[in-house]
Amino acid sequence: xxxxxxxNVVEAALLAAGRSLQLSDLxxxxxxxxxxxxxxxxxxxxxxxxxxxDRALELAHTASxxxxxxxxxxxxxxxxxxxxxxxxxxxxxxxxxxxxxxxxPITRGEIEQVRGVAVNPNIIKTxxxxxxxxxxxxxxxxxxxxVLGTTAEFLDYFGLQKLEQLPPLAELRALAEFNLQxxxxxxxxxxxxxxxxxx
Amino acid sequence: MQPELKIVVSNExxxxxxxxxPPEQVEMPFAVVNGEPVTQLPRDLYIxxxxxxxxxxxxxxxxxxxxxxxxxxxxxxxxxxxxxxTRQYMKYIELMQDLQxxxxxxxxxxxxxxAEIKSRMLLPRAAAVxxxxxxxxxxxxxxxxxxxxxxxxxxxxxxxxxxxRDVWSASAVLTDRKVVRLVxxxxxxxxxxxFRDVVARSEMFAHHHVQREPxxxxxxxxxxxxxxxxxxxxxxxxxxxxEEGRMGVAVTFIxxxxxxxxxxxxxxxxxxxxxxxxxxxxxxxLTADAPDPESRQ
Numbered sequence: 001x002x003x004x005x006x007x008n009v010v011e012a013a014l015l016a017a018g019r020s021l022q023l024s025d026l027x028x029x030x031x032x033x034x035x036x037x038x039x040x041x042x043x044x045x046x047x048x049x050x051x052x053x054d055r056a057l058e059l060a061h062t063a064s065x066x067x068x069x070x071x072x073x074x075x076x077x078x079x080x081x082x083x084x085x086x087x088x089x090x091x092x093x094x095x096x097x098x099x100x101x102x103x104x105p106i107t108r109g110e111i112e113q114v115r116g117v118a119v120n121p122n123i124i125k126t127x128x129x130x131x132x133x134x135x136x137x138x139x140x141x142x143x144x145x146x147v148l149g150t151t152a153e154f155l156d157y158f159g160l161q162k163l164e165q166l167p168p169l170a171e172l173r174a175l176a177e178f179n180l181q182x183x184x185x186x187x188x189x190x191x192x193x194x195x196x197x198x199x
Numbered sequence: 200m201q202p203e204l205k206i207v208v209s210n211e212x213x214x215x216x217x218x219x220x221p222p223e224q225v226e227m228p229f230a231v232v233n234g235e236p237v238t239q240l241p242r243d244l245y246i247x248x249x250x251x252x253x254x255x256x257x258x259x260x261x262x263x264x265x266x267x268x269x270x271x272x273x274x275x276x277x278x279x280x281x282x283x284x285t286r287q288y289m290k291y292i293e294l295m296q297d298l299q300x301x302x303x304x305x306x307x308x309x310x311x312x313x314a315e316i317k318s319r320m321l322l323p324r325a326a327a328v329x330x331x332x333x334x335x336x337x338x339x340x341x342x343x344x345x346x347x348x349x350x351x352x353x354x355x356x357x358x359x360x361x362x363x364r365d366v367w368s369a370s371a372v373l374t375d376r377k378v379v380r381l382v383x384x385x386x387x388x389x390x391x392x393x394f395r396d397v398v399a400r401s402e403m404f405a406h407h408h409v410q411r412e413p414x415x416x417x418x419x420x421x422x423x424x425x426x427x428x429x430x431x432x433x434x435x436x437x438x439x440x441x442e443e444g445r446m447g448v449a450v451t452f453i454x455x456x457x458x459x460x461x462x463x464x465x466x467x468x469x470x471x472x473x474x475x476x477x478x479x480x481x482x483x484x485l486t487a488d489a490p491d492p493e494s495r496q
Contacts, residue, residue, distance in 0.1 A: 015371035057369055072365040079364075091259055094353035102352060114345050117260035117305050157362040167355040170348050 001034050006044050007051075011068075020065035020156065063155035063162065093123045097132065097150075101166060104149035105136050124148075132157065261309030262346040264291060269343070276343055279336055281320060285313040312339065385468050385475065393435055393475055394452045401441040401448045419454035424463060427479040435466065435475035 013029045014021060023038050030036065036044065045066060049059040058071050070078060079085075089097075096119065099111045108119045127133040132154040138144040155161065230236075258264045268287050269276050292310055295302055319335040334340075360366050423438055439451050455477070458464040465478045 012371075015369060016373045018370050060366070068369040069362075070367040070369055072360045075365045078367060089357070091350075091353060094357050095259065095349050098349050098352040098356050101356070102349070114342075114349055115260060116262035116309070116342065116346060117303060158356070158359045159362070159366065160359075167352070167359070170351050 001036075003044070003047065006036060006040070007048055010041070010044050011048055014059075014066060014068045020062060020067040022065040025065065060159060061161055062159060063152040090123075092117075092120060093126065096120075096123050097127060097154075100127075100133050100148050101150050101154070101163065102169060104163075105139075105147040106149075107139055107145040107147055109145055259350075260303070261288075261306045262343060263350070264288065264306075265309070265339075266343055266347055266350070276340060276347075279340065281313070281317050281336055285317050288313060383468060383471060385466050389468065389475065390435075390456075390466065394448075397436055397439045397441065397448050397452075398445055401439070401443070401445055404442040404444060416450055416454050416457065419450050420458055420463075423451070423454055423458060423477075424479060427464060427477060430479060430481070432467070432476040432478045435477050438477060 009029060010026055013026055017025070023041050026041055027035055027038070045059060052058050052068075056071055056074055057068055060067050060069050092115075095115055096111055099114055100106055103110065103114075108124070111119050124133070128135075130153075131151055133148050134151050136147045136149045139147050150163070155163070160166065258267065265284065265288060266276075268284055268291075269279060274280065274284075289310060292302070292306060295306070316335045316339060362368065426438065427433055438455065439448050441448065443451075455464070455466075459466060463480050465480055466475055467478070468475050
């Protein structure tokens with residue numbers, strides 16, 4: 001079986017499937033005699049990716065498997081096909097999602113602690129509807145709060161294979177040793193924009 | 200001392216000078232804002248209410264507001280001038296209350312927290328240095344840093360190329376879908392089950408059996424092939440004659456098995472537990488379809 005044939009079959013499968021495919025799915029497309037090994041399939045996928053180098057397509061490997069996708073370089077042009085702009089998610093939603101992603105399994109209470117504000121139930125609802133998060137279980141403490149985590153679809157949407165590939169969190173700087181001093185409000189140094197001073 | 204103020208108004212400001220002709224002194228407005236004359240210079244910086252509303256609603260909570268106050272003045276979050284920050288924070292709270300913005304309870308909790316930290320710092324420290332006691336601001340600093348981390352993380356997350364916003368899944372239309380229908384193989388077990396059913400029915404004809412006639416398997420084989428001569432599918436059970444009794448049924452069954460073994464007939468079953476159908480092997484080339492009950496000859 002020639003390389004070109006195998007490459008074409010893999011390409012055909014990825015394009016026709018309408019979903020991401022795992023190596024096992026790709027292998028199944030071939031008859032028993034022709035079936036390539038996982039290593040051969042990976043090599044074929046690499047060849048395919050190389051062939052796409054000058055094209056608008058690229059091969060992506062996410063949590064759900066392999067998929068062919070349109071490069072982000074053409075996003076602005078392609079977006080014009082759908083005049084309605086895609087939903088821009090609020091900062092609250094993104095912060096909540098980030099907390100769930102980095103700190104999972106996490107409860108709503110823990111999310112509130114970090115953000116300093118109550119969790120908006122609509123945000124959780126939206127994230128659940130998009131299937132970006134799911135309820136993993138409940139924590140064995142009074143109130144039995146639900147514990148949340150992210151899904152494979154979340155990884156797919158952000159082009160990631162696993163959680164470890166999320167951008168790293170900024171480091172917490174350690175509180176240096178301070179000599180505690182009495183801090184008294186100093187009226188003369190307090191200047192506000194209106195020029196008046198606070199007594 | 201009157202501070203220098205820049206008043207931004209929508210209408211043109213009336214000239215703050217007395218009108219030339221009439222001698223009487225009328226209080227002339229400094230400015231006209233939203234059609235209302237302003238005769239007194241405002242003591243605070245004047246921001247139109249709507250603008251401030253939008254501005255203040257951009258904060259995600261008290262931590263966000265505090266972070267903004269700290270960063271705006273390029274302060275080090277590790278060394279917050281607590282009194283100053285508390286004062287600025289309280290001013291914002293008062294402003295929000297003046298504008299009658301709905302203030303989430305968390306803002307007031309933070310105000311209380313700041314007041315508490317401030318009071319702890321104001322209290323005289325014990326003469327002996329207590330190592331265990333940490334900076335009263337420490338917890339607040341930790342919370343601010345923690346919040347800032349996730350604020351950044353959220354921005355980074357948003358920046359990742361996202362499906363259906365930056366990248367799209369590619370697909371191609373498959374025009375001719377060939378459905379591969381795997382025909383299930385007939386096992387001996389299924390044939391025996393069918394045979395058993397026929398035998399059971401033949402029992403009912405037992406008392407009609409008039410005469411035992413020696414039956415030849417070979418003769419029966421010929422009969423069966425002849426009855427399949429049309430080329431179509433015949434119901435398996437139709438090949439049997441229950442009135443011949445068990446012997447007759449057994450001979451037919453053996454004849455069928457022999458014919459299958461010699462490759463002269465085919466037995467097919469459309470799906471598991473469906474009736475069996477028999478066809479002359481010679482007819483195999485003519486049609487390639489599974490039997491249709493309606494088209495049976």
